[in-house]
Amino acid sequence: MQRYFFANRFSIKASIFTEMIKNNYKVLGVMSGTSLDGIDLAYCHFEVSENETWNFTIEFAETIPYPEDWMVILKEAIHYSEGRLQSLNEAYTEHLSEVISLFITKHALKELDAVCSHGHTILHQPERGMTLQIGNLPFLAKKTQQTVVCDFRVQDVALGGQGAPLVPIGDQLLFGKYDYCVNLGGFANVSFKKKNQRIAYDICPVNIVLNHYASQLGFAYDKDGEWAASGTLNVSLLQALNELDFYKMSAPKSLGLEWVQEHVFPSLDASGETPKNILRTFVEHVAEQLALQFSENASVFITGGGAYNRFLIQRIQQRKSLKIKIPNPEIVEFKEALVFGLLGVLKLRGEDNCLSSVTGAVKNHSSGKVFLP
Numbered sequence: 150m151q152r153y154f155f156a157n158r159f160s161i162k163a164s165i166f167t168e169m170i171k172n173n174y175k176v177l178g179v180m181s182g183t184s185l186d187g188i189d190l191a192y193c194h195f196e197v198s199e200n201e202t203w204n205f206t207i208e209f210a211e212t213i214p215y216p217e218d219w220m221v222i223l224k225e226a227i228h229y230s231e232g233r234l235q236s237l238n239e240a241y242t243e244h245l246s247e248v249i250s251l252f253i254t255k256h257a258l259k260e261l262d263a264v265c266s267h268g269h270t271i272l273h274q275p276e277r278g279m280t281l282q283i284g285n286l287p288f289l290a291k292k293t294q295q296t297v298v299c300d301f302r303v304q305d306v307a308l309g310g311q312g313a314p315l316v317p318i319g320d321q322l323l324f325g326k327y328d329y330c331v332n333l334g335g336f337a338n339v340s341f342k343k344k345n346q347r348i349a350y351d352i353c354p355v356n357i358v359l360n361h362y363a364s365q366l367g368f369a370y371d372k373d374g375e376w377a378a379s380g381t382l383n384v385s386l387l388q389a390l391n392e393l394d395f396y397k398m399s400a401p402k403s404l405g406l407e408w409v410q411e412h413v414f415p416s417l418d419a420s421g422e423t424p425k426n427i428l429r430t431f432v433e434h435v436a437e438q439l440a441l442q443f444s445e446n447a448s449v450f451i452t453g454g455g456a457y458n459r460f461l462i463q464r465i466q467q468r469k470s471l472k473i474k475i476p477n478p479e480i481v482e483f484k485e486a487l488v489f490g491l492l493g494v495l496k497l498r499g500e501d502n503c504l505s506s507v508t509g510a511v512k513n514h515s516s517g518k519v520f521l522p
Contacts, residue, residue, distance in 0.1 A: 169262065169497040172197055178490030179249060179266035183335030183406055184356040185223060186454060187214040190252045191486035195494055203322045209256045210483040213248050226271045227406055238283040241269065245284040246292035263296040265493025273405035275311045290520035297520045298493035305503050310510030313403040314338040317349035317507045319488030327474065328447040333455025336404050337435065339442050346506040350400035353438040354409050355455045358431055365424040374460025380429030386420045390434045401509035436464035448472045452484040492517065
């Protein structure tokens with residue numbers, strides 16, 4: 150089955166590397182999410198103690214917005230042919246190398262163990278053994294003149310897993326004191342401890358839908374959820390959304406843009422509702438799906454762009470009594486880049502960074518490719 154592995158077109162192959170075992174690491178975590186906010190870069194310091202307690206600091210962090218032409222391309226790329234995707238992969242890797250190099254120069258980063266990059270997801274269909282994150286080609290290491298750890302999802306899918314979510318290992322090691330860790334990005338995902346295992350899964354779409362309809366009002370996103378708050382709830386549309394088959398499935402499970410385009414956008418567009426009313430209804434849908442995941446009075450750590458959607462947070466709290474913790478903006482906005490930095494460090498240490506209890510893979514494993522400059 151085609152899995153969109155394009156690296157074999159290049160003479161450079163994943164280099165054999167020696168495991169890097171030490172107590173301190175300085176890495177650049179790089180993430181591009183499905184909401185297309187931009188490329189997140191976070192220069193992070195990690196420290197691990199003898200009893201394997203992890204601590205971190207984010208020294209510098211920045212989001213580089215996509216130019217309009219790249220936003221259009223990335224939105225449409227799901228429909229590209231394999232040949233066109235191959236060309237896009239090369240072009241995007243080139244673009245990513247420029248963004249990374251400029252960040253390194255701007256902040257005069259002299260000490261850097263690795264660039265740990267997620268790339269940008271174009272296709273994610275684990276049920277078909279398929280996932281593609283562009284921007285992970287081997288020449289990224291040569292262009293940036295840095296060791297690169299990347300392409301974290303492919304191995305998990307090959308091992309029968311969902312290839313997502315991958316952030317829960319970071320939740321476990323860095324934010325384990327909270328009952329639930331939630332990221333509200335293009336999609337909402339949750340992770341928590343159950344019977345001494347980390348459990349995690351995608352809950353529902355969030356910003357990938359909200360931003361789409363905010364754009365119809367002339368805005369990149371719905372600031373504070375103000376447009377949604379001014380809309381009118383469509384109860385029958387809300388019921389139809391809540392009855393989608395995905396919500397009846399057991400974990401592990403994950404979502405992709407393809408699912409939204411097939412199951413969500415058609416229903417919302419066919420409703421004939423205004424963008425404001427769609428935003429109002431979809432916020433209610435997200436709040437309801439989120440509240441169902443939590444036990445009463447639980448502590449919930451929320452990050453991602455959706456953490457700034459005040460109306461959404463209010464609707465969640467009105468559905469269930471929770472102790473919601475929204476951290477400082479640096480962690481809200483750059484948690485995923487931070488965690489992909491950690492995933493890279495774990496890979497360099499030869500330690501597991503993908504949990505079978507989360508993804509459904511046949512075993513825990515150390516995922517990612519390492520390329521040397």
